[in-house]
Amino acid sequence: xxxxxxxxxxxxxxxxxxxxxxxxxxxxxxxxxxxxxxxxxxxxxxxxxxxxxxxxxxxxxxxxxxxxxxxxxxxxxxxxxxxxxxxxxxxxxxxxxxxxxxxxxxxxxxxxxxxxxxxxxxxxxxxxxxxxxxxxxxxxxxxxxxxxxxxxxxxxxxxxxxxxxxxxxxxxxxxxxxxxxxxxxxxxxxxxxxxxxxxxxxxxxxxxxxxxxxxxxxxxxxxxxxxxxxxxxxxxxxxxxxxxxxxxxxxxxxxxxxxxxxxxxxxxxxxxxxxxxxxxxxxxxxxxxxxxxxxxxxxxxxxxxxxxxxxxxxxxxxxxxxxxxxxxxxxxxxxxxxxxxxxxxxxxxxx
Amino acid sequence: xxxxxxxxxxxxxxxxxxxxxxxxxxxxxxxxxxxxxxxxxxxxxxxxxxxxxxxxxxxxxxxxxxxxxxxxxxxxxxxxxxxxxxxxxxxxxxxxxxxxxxxxxxxxxxxxxxxxxxxxxxxxxxxxxxxxxxxxxxxxxxxxxxxxxxxxxxxxxxxxxxxxxxxxxxxxxxxxxxxxxxxxxxxxxxxxxxxxxxxxxxxxxxxxxxxxxxxxxxxxxxxxxxxxxxxxxxxxxxxxxxxxxxxxxxxxxxxxx
Numbered sequence: 001x002x003x004x005x006x007x008x009x010x011x012x013x014x015x016x017x018x019x020x021x022x023x024x025x026x027x028x029x030x031x032x033x034x035x036x037x038x039x040x041x042x043x044x045x046x047x048x049x050x051x052x053x054x055x056x057x058x059x060x061x062x063x064x065x066x067x068x069x070x071x072x073x074x075x076x077x078x079x080x081x082x083x084x085x086x087x088x089x090x091x092x093x094x095x096x097x098x099x100x101x102x103x104x105x106x107x108x109x110x111x112x113x114x115x116x117x118x119x120x121x122x123x124x125x126x127x128x129x130x131x132x133x134x135x136x137x138x139x140x141x142x143x144x145x146x147x148x149x150x151x152x153x154x155x156x157x158x159x160x161x162x163x164x165x166x167x168x169x170x171x172x173x174x175x176x177x178x179x180x181x182x183x184x185x186x187x188x189x190x191x192x193x194x195x196x197x198x199x200x201x202x203x204x205x206x207x208x209x210x211x212x213x214x215x216x217x218x219x220x221x222x223x224x225x226x227x228x229x230x231x232x233x234x235x236x237x238x239x240x241x242x243x244x245x246x247x248x249x250x251x252x253x254x255x256x257x258x259x260x261x262x263x264x265x266x267x268x269x270x271x272x273x274x275x276x277x278x279x280x281x282x283x284x285x286x287x288x289x290x291x292x293x294x295x296x297x298x299x300x301x302x303x304x305x306x307x308x309x310x311x312x313x314x315x316x317x318x319x320x321x322x323x324x325x326x327x328x329x330x331x332x333x334x335x336x337x338x339x340x341x342x343x344x345x346x347x348x349x350x351x
Numbered sequence: 352x353x354x355x356x357x358x359x360x361x362x363x364x365x366x367x368x369x370x371x372x373x374x375x376x377x378x379x380x381x382x383x384x385x386x387x388x389x390x391x392x393x394x395x396x397x398x399x400x401x402x403x404x405x406x407x408x409x410x411x412x413x414x415x416x417x418x419x420x421x422x423x424x425x426x427x428x429x430x431x432x433x434x435x436x437x438x439x440x441x442x443x444x445x446x447x448x449x450x451x452x453x454x455x456x457x458x459x460x461x462x463x464x465x466x467x468x469x470x471x472x473x474x475x476x477x478x479x480x481x482x483x484x485x486x487x488x489x490x491x492x493x494x495x496x497x498x499x500x501x502x503x504x505x506x507x508x509x510x511x512x513x514x515x516x517x518x519x520x521x522x523x524x525x526x527x528x529x530x531x532x533x534x535x536x537x538x539x540x541x542x543x544x545x546x547x548x549x550x551x552x553x554x555x556x557x558x559x560x561x562x563x564x565x566x567x568x569x570x571x572x573x574x575x576x577x578x579x580x581x582x583x584x585x586x587x588x589x590x591x592x593x594x595x596x597x598x599x600x601x602x603x604x605x606x607x608x
Contacts, residue, residue, distance in 0.1 A: 060512050080515040081524075087516045093509035097531045106527075107517035158518065 006071075007162055007194040008034040008057065013066035015052055026052045028218045029066070034162075034196060035210075036071075039188050041197045043205040044215035045241070050198045053215075054164050057196065058087050070161060081110075085162040086155035090170060092147045094139035100126070100150050101135035107158040125157035126150075128187065145176045152187065162194045169204065181207055202242045206230060214238045230283075236349040239281045246287070246321050248280045249351065258348065262315040264295040266341055270348040277351035284310065285324040286345035289331070293338035297321055299331050313337070375590065382583035390578075399584040409585060411562070412569035416549055419480060419565060423487035424495070424545035430488065431495035431540055432533070435503050453497075455490040463490065464557040471558070478560030486558055487548045494547045495540035502536025535604035542600035546593045 015027040027049045034040045042050035055061045057068055059080035068076040075083050086107065094103050105122040113121070126132045129149035139147055148168060155163055169177045169184075185208055188195045199205055205212050206226040213223040214237075222234045233239035240247060250260040252272040258280055259265045272278055285308075300320075301312035309330055313321040321339070331337050385396035403409045434452055438445060455463070467486045476482050510532065514524040530537075552567040559568055566589060570582055 058512075058516060060516075079520070080512070081518045081520050085516075087513070089509045089513060091507065091509055093507060093513040095510060095513070095528060106514070106519070110518035110523065154517070 006033045006069075007036045007038065008032075008196065009067075009069040009072070010034075010053070010057070011067045011069075013053070013056060013068065014064045015049075015056060015061065016064055026218050027056075030218070030220055031066075032213055032220060032223060034194060037188075037192055037194055039185070039195045039197065039208055039210045041199060041205045041209040041212045042215060043199055043202060043212050043241075045200055048215040049218040050200075050215050051166055054087075054166055054196060054198050057083075057162070058085055058164050059083050084160055085164055086158060086160040088151050088155045088163065088165045088168045090167045092139075092151040092168075092171075094147055094150055094154070096139055098138075099135065100131065100137050100139065100142070103139065103150060104154045104157050106154065111158060121157055125153040128156065128190070129153045129183075144172055145180065148172065148180060149183075152184075156187070156191055156193075159191075160193065162196060163188075163191075165195060165197045167198055167200070170199070170201070177204070184208065206242070214241065216241075233281070233347060236279055236281070239347060239349070244284050244322055246282050246284065248282075248315075248319065248321075250278055250280055252276045252278055256343075260295075260315075262295070262317040262319060264316070266294065266346070267343045268346050268348050269343045270346075272348060272350070279349045279351055280341075281347040281349065282341055282345050283324075284322040286342065287321070287323050288340045288342070289323070289325060290338045290340035293340050295339040295341065297337055297339055299333050299335050299337060302330060302333060313339070378583050379587050379590070382580060382587045384580055384583075387580070399580040400588075403581055403584050403588075406581075408564070408569065409566075409581075412564045412566045415480065415563055416565040416567075419483055419487060419555070420545045420548040422480075422484045423491050423548035424541045426484070426488035427491035427495040427544040427548075428499075428537060428541040431492050431499050431544075432537060434492070434496055435499045436529075438500070439503065453493045456493050460490065460553045464554045467554070468557045478558055479563040482558040482560070483555055483563065483565075486554050487551065490551075490554065491544035491547050494543040498539040498543065499533060499536040502533050502539075506532055538600050539604055542596050546596060549589070549593065 010030060010032045013027055013030045014025070016023045016025045018024055030049070030053060042053060044050050052061060056063050056076075059075070059078060063076055066076075067074055070084060095106070098106070101122055104125050105118050108118040108121055123132065123135070126135060129152050131146060131149050131153060134142065134146065134150070139150065142150065148171075151168070165184075169180050172180060181204060184195075197205075197208065206229075209226055211223065211225055212229050213220045214229060214235075215221065216237050222229060222238045224232075224234075229238065230242055233242060233245075236247070239245050248260050248262070250258045252274050253259040253265060254274055255271070256267055256269070257265055258268050258272075258278060260280065266280070268280065295315070297313040297315050299311055300314050303310040303312075304327065307327070308324050309327045311323040311325055311330070313323055315321055323339070381390075381392070382399060383395050383397065384392050385398060386393035431452075434448075438449065464486070467482075467489075471478070471482050506529075510528055511524055514528040515521070519527060550567065551565075552571060555565045555568050556571065559565065564572075566585065570585060573579070573582055
């Protein structure tokens with residue numbers, strides 16, 4: 001990302017739907033810089049504003065205030081057909097009256113290329129997604145995964161500067177989704193263009209992205225690499241939304257110490273005002289079983305996953321706790337155990 | 352629950368079919384009757400079809416009906432298409448506009464026909480096709496509007512967005528995506544408007560002038576001189592043309608899906 005100019009600059013963008021008292025603010029003063037050739041993901045629950053932000057970049061919605069630029073040139077006043085971006089729609093939006101080849105050639109024809117050039121580049125795009133032999137079919141004769149590939153080829157054929165993808169994998173079954181994730185990542189590397197990817201699936205976001213913007217209520221809560229988002233969530237919501245996590249409420253009892261509501265006192269690496277209510281977060285794989293310790297718990301359930309086992313524990317105050325442990329030497333269900341929470345694995349959020 | 356098992360289902364269905372279609376079947380059968388008296392059967396003959404083909408009044412009336420129905424069908428379909436596209440953006444008062452568009456379906460036709468007659472006489476428009484075409488267009492609009500509207504509502508809105516996303520401006524989007532996808536609805540709307548106009552008697556009767564007699568008006572005046580097998584023959588041809596049009600349009604719509 002260093003030196004490369006920003007592919008997309010979104011500055012102080014706000015957007016509301018409806019008028020007057022009934023107006024709903026969907027985006028609050030959102031700013032983000034997306035680098036060239038970056039796989040950038042907008043992640044959040046439904047209604048967080050991620051799709052609206054994507055549609056603003058594509059030009060399907062008009063922004064209320066702020067600006068959007070691509071490679072430094074403002075595009076927010078342009079209609080969609082004049083913006084150097086293409087979209088892969090959630091429902092694919094393939095033209096049902098055109099063949100696969102005609103679908104992929106659509107944008108190329110709009111660019112006034114010669115008939116031979118249109119045919120050549122549409123063929124290339126179809127080969128890229130391994131759909132060359134389906135050129136003469138109608139979209140209704142294809143499976144969901146095949147339609148997905150054609151939609152990708154259609155959007156990539158005109159070689160846009162930016163590809164926008166609106167939950168493109170959400171309609172596929174799990175196995176196909178995993179395959180398409182790998183293909184998407186390969187395509188992005190090959191095509192060498194910027195991907196802006198919208199999803200509510202945190203696992204998908206972690207797998208694919210160079211950077212993730214976690215959104216909630218029309219704001220970006222955290223924008224960072226998947227690793228940092230997972231390991232150092234900046235916000236209780238982010239911690240809870242990404243992956244499995246244990247959230248333990250407590251009170252700061254002294255410098256670097258928190259007394260949890262279950263009664264145990266633990267060491268943390270953060271400085272909080274004594275007396276303040278806090279939430280301590282720890283991933284199931286970062287906690288460990290200990291011979292003896294300050295945090296007693298009872299094993300209530302065990303789920304064997306092959307490489308690991310997820311233990312469900314109950315703390316002294318009845319709060320649940322998830323622990324990911326190696327599948328050897330596990331305690332019995334009902335056994336009393338002690339937990340060790342390494343202070344460098346703990347995140348502390350003000351309540 | 353199995354409907355077939357209900358008692359008398361078959362018998363009642365048959366009775367309704369007989370009730371609906373016996374008059375039409377009788378009319379068709381007697382159009383092939385050689386006897387001059389329309390109600391007395393003598394032998395099979397195509398004489399009446401031969402006679403109506405050479406009858407200049409019938410030929411003129413047929414021509415007028417076809418010109419009128421084509422003009423009314425095209426006019427009503429274009430206006431209905433514009434209305435359906437306009438109604439896509441749900442503006443204030445859209446419900447009222449929709450009701451006005453569909454008003455011809457419920458307004459008593461005789462009242463509208465008289466009102467149109469008075470208006471045209473008042474502003475000095477001559478009776479005949481120039482008066483009948485705009486009047487037919489007006490009452491055919493809802494017949495064209497409803498199928499187009501239904502087709503438009505069933506269309507995925509992302510398709511137009513996708514076209515614009517792929518560099519097609521609004522006009523090209525309409526021509527390359529919206530119009531082809533609406534086409535079955537447009538054809539169905541045109542067919543319904545055409546058949547409705549072809550069949551119309553009241554408005555045509557009030558507004559027809561010298562030389563603009565349509566087939567229904569001709570049949571009405573001919574029948575006052577007594578029912579002849581010629582009437583049976585014309586009616587049969589009209590029936591076949593109408594049914595053929597509707598079936599063709601239905602099949603075309605099915606093929607495109």
